[in-house]
Amino acid sequence: MPSLVYSRKAFPREACNACQGCETRRMALCAALGPDELPDLERIMGSTRLDANQVLFEEGSPRRRAYTLTSGMVRLSLALPDGRRQITGFLMPGDYLGLADDDTYLQTAEAVVPSTLCSFSVAEMDALMERHGHLKDRLHEMTRQALRQARESQMILGRLAPSEKVASFLLVMAARAAEHGLADDPLHLPMTRTDIADYLGLTIETVSRTFTKLKSQGLIRLPEPHSVEIVDKRLLAAVAGIGNY
Amino acid sequence: MPSLVYSRKAFPREACNACQGCETRRMALCAALGPDELPDLERIMGSTRLDANQVLFEEGSPRRRAYTLTSGMVRLSLALPDGRRQITGFLMPGDYLGLADDDTYLQTAEAVVPSTLCSFSVAEMDALMERHGHLKDRLHEMTRQALRQARESQMILGRLAPSEKVASFLLVMAARAAEHGLADDPLHLPMTRTDIADYLGLTIETVSRTFTKLKSQGLIRLPEPHSVEIVDKRLLAAVAGIGNY
DNA sequence: CGTATAATTGAGGCGAGTCAAATGCCGTGG
DNA sequence: CCACGGCATTTGACTCGCCTCAATTATACG
Numbered sequence: 374m375p376s377l378v379y380s381r382k383a384f385p386r387e388a389c390n391a392c393q394g395c396e397t398r399r400m401a402l403c404a405a406l407g408p409d410e411l412p413d414l415e416r417i418m419g420s421t422r423l424d425a426n427q428v429l430f431e432e433g434s435p436r437r438r439a440y441t442l443t444s445g446m447v448r449l450s451l452a453l454p455d456g457r458r459q460i461t462g463f464l465m466p467g468d469y470l471g472l473a474d475d476d477t478y479l480q481t482a483e484a485v486v487p488s489t490l491c492s493f494s495v496a497e498m499d500a501l502m503e504r505h506g507h508l509k510d511r512l513h514e515m516t517r518q519a520l521r522q523a524r525e526s527q528m529i530l531g532r533l534a535p536s537e538k539v540a541s542f543l544l545v546m547a548a549r550a551a552e553h554g555l556a557d558d559p560l561h562l563p564m565t566r567t568d569i570a571d572y573l574g575l576t577i578e579t580v581s582r583t584f585t586k587l588k589s590q591g592l593i594r595l596p597e598p599h600s601v602e603i604v605d606k607r608l609l610a611a612v613a614g615i616g617n618y
Numbered sequence: 619m620p621s622l623v624y625s626r627k628a629f630p631r632e633a634c635n636a637c638q639g640c641e642t643r644r645m646a647l648c649a650a651l652g653p654d655e656l657p658d659l660e661r662i663m664g665s666t667r668l669d670a671n672q673v674l675f676e677e678g679s680p681r682r683r684a685y686t687l688t689s690g691m692v693r694l695s696l697a698l699p700d701g702r703r704q705i706t707g708f709l710m711p712g713d714y715l716g717l718a719d720d721d722t723y724l725q726t727a728e729a730v731v732p733s734t735l736c737s738f739s740v741a742e743m744d745a746l747m748e749r750h751g752h753l754k755d756r757l758h759e760m761t762r763q764a765l766r767q768a769r770e771s772q773m774i775l776g777r778l779a780p781s782e783k784v785a786s787f788l789l790v791m792a793a794r795a796a797e798h799g800l801a802d803d804p805l806h807l808p809m810t811r812t813d814i815a816d817y818l819g820l821t822i823e824t825v826s827r828t829f830t831k832l833k834s835q836g837l838i839r840l841p842e843p844h845s846v847e848i849v850d851k852r853l854l855a856a857v858a859g860i861g862n863y
Numbered sequence: 864c865g866t867a868t869a870a871t872t873g874a875g876g877c878g879a880g881t882c883a884a885a886t887g888c889c890g891t892g893g
Numbered sequence: 894c895c896a897c898g899g900c901a902t903t904t905g906a907c908t909c910g911c912c913t914c915a916a917t918t919a920t921a922c923g
Contacts, residue, residue, distance in 0.1 A: 531819030
């Protein structure tokens with residue numbers, strides 16, 4: 374159950390403002406800035422640390438800050454009054470929080486594992502983007518990328534069978550881990566089965582049974598619940614019902 | 619079955635270049651341009667007419683032109699090798715085609731009913747956007763709006779029961795019709811049951827049965843298959859499982 | 864009026880969800 | 894070091910509802 378403790382501590386800027394040498398910069402919004410422009414960003418930048426399951430912001434609350442995830446993983450979710458939940462995406466280092474939101478957050482953001490983020494006042498970031506057109510362009514491109522992911526997700530949610538959903542989930546996560554230069558053998562899945570279920574529109578039991586089935590078919594190995602070794606990517610893609618990925 | 623006949627005729631520019639008096643301009647990309655800037659747009663603008671079910675472009679084909687829908691309705695869809703289909707959205711006048719696509723179209727676009735569109739060469743539109751920053755901003759805002767819709771769709775596909783799906787679909791379509799200043803009583807739904815099913819992740823039989831059920835519950839009336847009168851919006855929202863919309 | 868397509872309705876099976884229990888995994892505290 | 898408690902995961906049994914298959918009705922078009 375997500376902790377509601379808002380004890381996120383802002384720590385000294387020095388701890389994180391080495392944008393020059395920042396590993397995740399190439400994936401992030403700030404990739405649009407040259408070395409000479411980085412100080413402009415660092416000037417308005419803060420840092421945030423989140424414990425596992427800590428809430429960063431909640432659906433419906435006023436939006437004052439935007440974020441870039443620098444380490445860890447964040448889940449974005451929508452909730453229904455009766456408690457049902459849809460996770461719309463898992464964010465990885467470099468991803469931006471606040472692509473679609475306007476004056477209020479439209480989704481809830483929670484850390485999956487301990488995470489760190491750069492944070493910006495929305496007003497100051499808007500002003501900075503007016504001064505650096507490349508930033509605006511980069512944000513637009515990231516929004517387009519998010520839209521492509523959401524469309525793919527619509528297909529997965531609406532038209533794939535449970536095994537196909539889980540198989541494509543594994544392939545997508547593996548591809549994204551590779552993009553981020555993370556070791557993907559075995560693939561580390563930090564989120565819980567409940568998270569995966571709420572992302573794929575299934576129940577945790579169905580997710581668990583599907584993992585077991587894929588394992589018994591020899592397509593994956595499960596050394597531990599959060600580690601998945603993809604044995605046969607080709608066959609897994611066939612199960613996913615798609616040639617892509 | 620969608621016609622594959624590519625007989626879309628470009629007709630004289632005069633027929634559609636009265637951008638000044640264009641009804642759908644306020645909804646469209648070109649709302650960002652002042653009266654003095656419109657000629658710049660008209661100079662690179664073409665027109666396209668589509669018959670019902672005619673394909674405008676197909677998933678995977680090279681992308682050379684972008685479009686703004688000016689009348690009618692277009693469906694965007696993704697397909698699986700085995701023929702399964704997910705409709706990601708229904709476009710209404712003012713909507714832009716090509717928000718997320720790059721050098722190839724990622725989705726298939728087909729007319730639901732006879733439709734007209736303004737068309738632009740991607741290269742020329744890109745150039746125009748460099749000259750008019752407001753255009754770029756407007757396109758970004760439209761991309762953000764599309765992302766919000768896609769997120770809502772993820773929730774609907776992943777976590778709502780069939781009756782809830784159909785109920786929210788009706789409410790969303792009614793709200794969008796109202797935005798566009800279209801009469802929404804009775805609400806006209808030009809798309810087929812198959813389209814609705816492929817949009818909501820259901821079968822046509824389930825969609826049809828759900829309509830019948832909502833009718834027998836007195837929440838809607840169905841004077842004809844493509845006309846829906848929402849009798850009790852409050853109750854329908856309750857069925858949708860949500861307070862919003 | 865006749866045909867083709869769309870929509871509705873019906874009957875039945877299967878599979879994902881529900882409910883329930885068991886197992887495994889950690890971290891805490893005795 | 895071990896016992897305990899909480900939580901995540903797995904597994905089992907069963908139900909119900911959506912999908913499948915099929916037939917009928919309605920609608921549009923020639």
